[in-house]
Amino acid sequence: MNDMTDHPTDDLTDDAVSTDLLDELANLASPPPAELTEGLFDRLFDRWLTTESPLGPVLVAYTGRGVSFVRTSALVPGEQFLETHRRRFGRPLRRADSTPAGLVDALWGRPGSVPEVDLEGLSAFEHDVLAATRTIPLGQTRPYAWVAREAGSPRAVRAAGSVLARNPVPLLVPCHRVVRSDGSPGQYLFGPETKQQLLSSEYARAHDL
Known part of the structure; x- marks a missing residue:
């Protein structure tokens, strides 16, 4: 007579198998751990x-x-x-x-915390030009030659102007505060009239502080 060996799975019902399968599928569908999705x-x-x-x-x-x-x-x-x-x-x-x-x-140029800017994809020179421009205080201006010098390339005045013309974050990097050597406003992404209005408004506000 052959011995019959019982297997644990022999006692499982179809419902039990279905439940286990659903549990496995649910685990597969669960959201990944937060550390994998952060950022x-x-x-x-x-x-x-x-x-x-x-x-x-x-x-x-x-x-x-x-x-x-x-x-x-x-x-x-x-x-x-x-x-x-x-x-x-x-x-x-x-x-x-x-x-x-x-x-x-x-x-609005108000005092307080200043948000970070993301200049990913820009060249080192572009970073330097925008970083120098960001230091110009409210109510003041600097010539393009000053920006080029602060960016470490004093002879690249035109190139500095081109960088400012493409400024991805105007107002946060106040390129409107950069003017020609004779003090005239020069060009601006949003037009020279807008540039002059911004400068006049900021000058008045700075002297009221």
Whole structure:
């Protein structure tokens, strides 16, 4: 007579097998651990929002590292802003849930915390030009030659001007405070008249502080 060996699975019902299978599938569908997804959206997407500024309504994009792009809605309408940002930075945008700390005050030139800016993708010279420009105080101006010198390339005055003409984060990097050597405003992304208005307004506010 052959001995029969019982196997534990012989006693499992179809319902038990189905339940175990569903549990396994549920585990597979569970969200990955937070440490795996932390920062993932920041690597895939930038955020964007609209807010008021001395230039009127502006569209602002930012990453986990800082503000990356600022343009007026008059110059670059919403859909064009999204596409321009995607072409320039290689990342799509999602609507922001909140406003970065200090952003609104910084756009208006008010004292307080200054948000970081994300200048990813720019050259070392572009970084240096924008960093020098960011140090110009409210109510003051500097000539293009000063910016070039502070950026470590005193002979690259025209190149410094070209960098400022493409400034991705105007107001936060106050390129409107850079003027010609004779003191005249010179060109500006949003027009020379707007540049002069900003300078006059900031001068008045600085002397009221």
